[in-house]
Amino acid sequence: MLNYKRYRRFPAFRYPERTWMDKEITEAPIWCSVDLRDGNQALVDPMSVEEKIEFFQMLVKLGFKEIEVGFPAASQIEYDFLRQLIERKMIPDDVTVQVLVQCRAEQLERTFDCLAGLKQAIVHIYNSTSVLQRDVVFHKSKEEIIDIALTGTQLVKKYAAGFPGHIRLEYSPESFTGTEMDYAAEICNAVLDAWECGEGREVIINLPSTVEMNTPNVYADQIEYMSKHLKYREHVILSVHPHNDRGEGVASTELALLAGADRVEGTLFGNGERTGNVDILTLAYNMFSQGVDPKLALEDVNSIKEVYERCTKMTIPPRQPYAGALVFTAFSGSHQDAINKGVQAMHERQSTIWEVPYLPIDPADIGRKYEPIVRINSQSGKGGVAFVMDAQFGYKLPKGMQREFADYIQALSEQEGEVSPQEIYDIFQAEYVETKEPIHFKNIRTTDTENGDDTYTTMAHVTYLNHGSMKTFDGVGNGPIDAVISGLAEELKINIKVLDYQEHALGTGSNVKAVSYIHLLDVNTGKTSYGVGLSSNITRSSIRGLFSAVNRMFFPEEAEAAGKKRVEQKKAGQNPRDLFGNS
Incomplete structure (x- = not known):
């Protein structure tokens, strides 16, 4: 037990005339x-x-x-x-x-x-x-x-x-x-x-x-x-x-x-x-x-x-205010989610005043702009993963997809500890953007026919690979996506419906691309799945996203194996997706 009786309280200076309590540093x-x-x-x-x-x-x-x-x-x-x-x-x-x-x-x-x-x-x-x-x-x-x-x-x-x-x-x-x-x-x-x-x-x-x-x-x-x-x-x-x-x-x-x-x-x-x-x-x-x-x-x-x-020859502790390596870093899922929402709110409101939960200042104002604010480990949640994908790579994941993708990353972090932004990006690419097996969209040709009431019917002719074999199908709908869905459903004998579609630009200038997020429903089973497409052409981007979702929903084992192979190639023998179940 501490021998606290060796010490005595230093007498406080009594100054009831004080006035400093009501002042501010200006x-x-x-x-x-x-x-x-x-x-x-x-x-x-x-x-x-x-x-x-x-x-x-x-x-x-x-x-x-x-x-x-x-x-x-x-x-x-x-x-x-x-x-x-x-x-x-x-x-x-x-x-x-x-x-x-x-x-x-x-x-x-x-x-x-x-x-x-x-x-x-x-x-x-x-x-x-x-x-x-x-x-x-x-x-x-x-x-x-x-x-x-x-x-x-x-x-x-x-x-x-x-x-x-x-x-x-x-x-x-x-x-x-x-x-x-x-x-x-x-x-x-x-x-x-x-x-x-x-x-x-x-x-x-x-x-x-x-x-x-x-x-x-x-x-x-x-x-x-x-x-x-x-x-x-x-x-x-x-x-x-x-x-x-x-x-x-x-x-x-x-x-x-x-x-x-x-x-x-x-x-x-x-x-x-x-x-x-x-x-x-x-x-x-x-x-x-x-x-x-x-x-x-x-x-x-x-x-x-x-x-x-x-x-x-001194070392700055990682929790040193403002300068420490971890002081602008959030591992907690709830903190990451709040930071993500705070940054989004600032952008939406075009606010010139910095107001982001858990971040008293903008790290960029003191030269910390190139360091990750949000770092991902087993304590992280969907908000943190979404923040990394947006802040570092420009992908603005739909809310429902944030949870789905975060589950993959959490499984990895529980086994291997902190997951770097590059690892998160590589897994995202392998799991969504590059999911092209066993069906792989190659080309589309569309024709629009005016209906006379300011509406159009789209006819789509699609070329694709099915397990390596070149095939085609035709579809009709009220737009390219609807036409491809109808043709693909007939071709593969599936019953699917798009629950949500979102897209945004990725990059700037001549390098800008369109990224599309497709939330797909299997009407027969009620199962849902997300797919992501990326292209400089918005139509191709959306069709790629649709094929990605179909692969992940109806051919999970083949999509999983192909994705694992890509991750292994990128990560020089590491297999983070070994942890993932069927998607």
Whole structure:
């Protein structure tokens, strides 16, 4: 049994004056990527200088205007990396790099040496302020902790005075969430006073949840309290730097934005110490899904993922929001059916607003258009199979046929697991479109005779193969299909009736074909069957569909054997249709 008594609830900050609950996120914050510092230091194999340069260039391309590039005073490779960016003139004028440094003279001196040549930079100082760290790590009083922050501020002020570019100060009371709120406000305001915060001397006050210690609403209360108790608020950029120890980093950040935060520090895909930093991509895509411009160029998540995985040697989990391989994939039959109907409804209504069940955004909007939304396994249903046939191959199966065909695919998936779209297509072709045994339609010649009352009688002369032998028959009806049915019924001594006929174009331009679906009834037995025909000529397409249905209904064993042979040829020895019974 878990020894839960070793732990105690962290006391919640009580702030009944809160107002954030009734607000909504209506615009993107200032984004600051800390991938190259906080994210990089959390890697088993930190990035090389060239890998960091490639990652930096990607961040610039994505639209980040503030990028924390490292801790140059603490690591030679981070010092060299920043020097490379500066000397190779790789930092655009509208991008500000940020460097982290402790409140120590020798580190600040080396940091400013590294910044030489920049027009602008953010110098980020920090010291821990929490009750626990003051007690067990530093053994210092509140006043002594404030002195550390003020010493660092004065040193930055000193070096900034001699720096030819513009320096903006960022101060973080590290372990903010474990700090008394009145004390956190006191130390931050002391820093603001020391820096002489004001017009042209704006300060970033960064409030990290260095370790998540409570629920997101408590963090939001803390942020709103600080927003209302900081001096010079109009000249303060209130920033948050959430971690994800409780798995609530995204929620904490979103509530912090409601509570007054102006800026977010985070990483792509949430990489960082322990369980990671807040995932900026998830935050940005969440805004996008609500009609808010995230102010980042995130149209191709696959390319972001590729650079990230290669440079960090990390792997994106398959259920990672938006980027994971399976996040836009439905296996459940009911989900697939709802997705299929939602997409159809959008097309029918010509809606410009995305509203599809189970899909909060259109995967195509973030570069996922070539990945299957619906994947078929034993849990799938008719809606999923129909969606694959429509979305990937253009076949819009009639509702009754969806269930009939899905039964074949489910039988296969129960034996072999997931069935690929290509396998589904191959089985469809073999089972319906290419079902030409034992009777195989070859040609038709029709003649129309006017009846005098604006109606016509069609006479059809059909050539076909029956078990390999060329034969012909004639039929008469009120159109080509009716004429062929009457002639075929007489020729084969069967009694058949068309229950439903549907057709649509397949493809576009000069390559367009007509696909026809025939739902046929054996009047004597009540048995029904579907057939599918495909041709650039609509009449030939419908007659092929009729012959397909007759083969499947009256000659199931021969049709089955011929279909199996075709599948074997296409699938190099695999026999998925061995699972199928007679159709």
